[in-house]
Amino acid sequence: MSHYPLTEEQIAFYRQNxxxxxxxxxxAEELEAVRQAVDEVMTKPLEKAFDRVGHNPEYDKVFHQKVNLWREHEGIKRFVFSxxxxxxxxxxxxxxxxxLWHDHALVKMPGDSKPSPWHQDLPYWPMNEEGALSCWMALDDVDENNGCMAFIPGSHKVGRLDPINLVNPQDIFGxxxxxHLKGIQPAVxxxxxxxxxxxxxxxxxxxxxxxTDKPRRAMIVIYMPDxxxxxxxxxxxxxxxxxEVGQPLAGELFPILASSQYL
Ligand SMILES: O=C(O)CCC(=O)C(=O)O
Structure with a gap:
């Protein structure tokens, strides 16, 4: 995979919003490879803890979720380690x-589909520090009809709230x-x-x-600062x-994926 020309403006936008x-x-080749890998791995039963599909029909209506797929499939590993x-x-x-914290595939199935309710991610994760972030890669064209994401600009400045139940969600704006974020227009x-x-x-x-009548496929990689x-x-x-509490999340299960000698 080649280099992506991330600009200083995009970094400033991320920090602000x-x-x-x-x-x-x-x-096109990278997209096809990860699509194929996700399609293969979604039909394969995995270790129970990482295979969230089929345990709760209400959760499955939000999305079909499988976690740590890089450990299961070389094609996914190539994508996650990109x-x-x-x-x-x-x-x-x-x-x-x-x-790397973990990866997961989230496939929003057609049929009786439910939104992924407003939430923050960090409250679910066993991390003392803030700073972890997700890359949400669209494997299909996405818009409001098939499950695209929306964000509340600036909401990361509110701090860590209680985790939201994805099946019976609390109102995070409550x-x-x-x-005060209730009136802010979501960015779609x-x-x-x-x-x-x-x-x-x-x-x-x-x-x-x-x-729609087709699955919405997304592959997510979650990163955390060393x-x-x-x-x-x-x-x-x-x-x-x-x-142990306070121990760094490190080692081969949480590998370093990028480093700079300059910082
Ligand atoms: O893809 C979705 O439906 C929700 C994704 C999400 O919540 C996340 O990537 O943190």
């Missing part, structure tokens, strides 16, 4: 080294710290396949329900690893 949209980041994407994440985060992320958004783990985001430490909160990616 908590998200940035980057069009046509993948080449220096092109990791270097974007590293520069947006403004850190010397960026690590939380005291975020009430229509984009062609092979384009992506990056969002800060604290940014409020949402995805529309899929009203030095991010374990908070002890339960999570499928850390349960059973015998981590």
């Amino acid at each position: 908590g998200y940035v949209q980057l069009l046509n980041v993948l080449t 220096p092109k994407l990791a270097e974007i994440a590293r520069r947006l985060a403004g850190v010397a080294r960026i690590r 939380f005291e710290a975020s009430g 992320m229509r984009m062609p396949a092979g384009s992506c958004t990056f969002h800060n783990g604290l940014t409020f985001h949402y995805a529309f329900p899929n009203r 030095g991010t430490t374990y908070s002890g909160k339960r999570h499928i990616c850390t349960d059973g690893l015998n981590l």
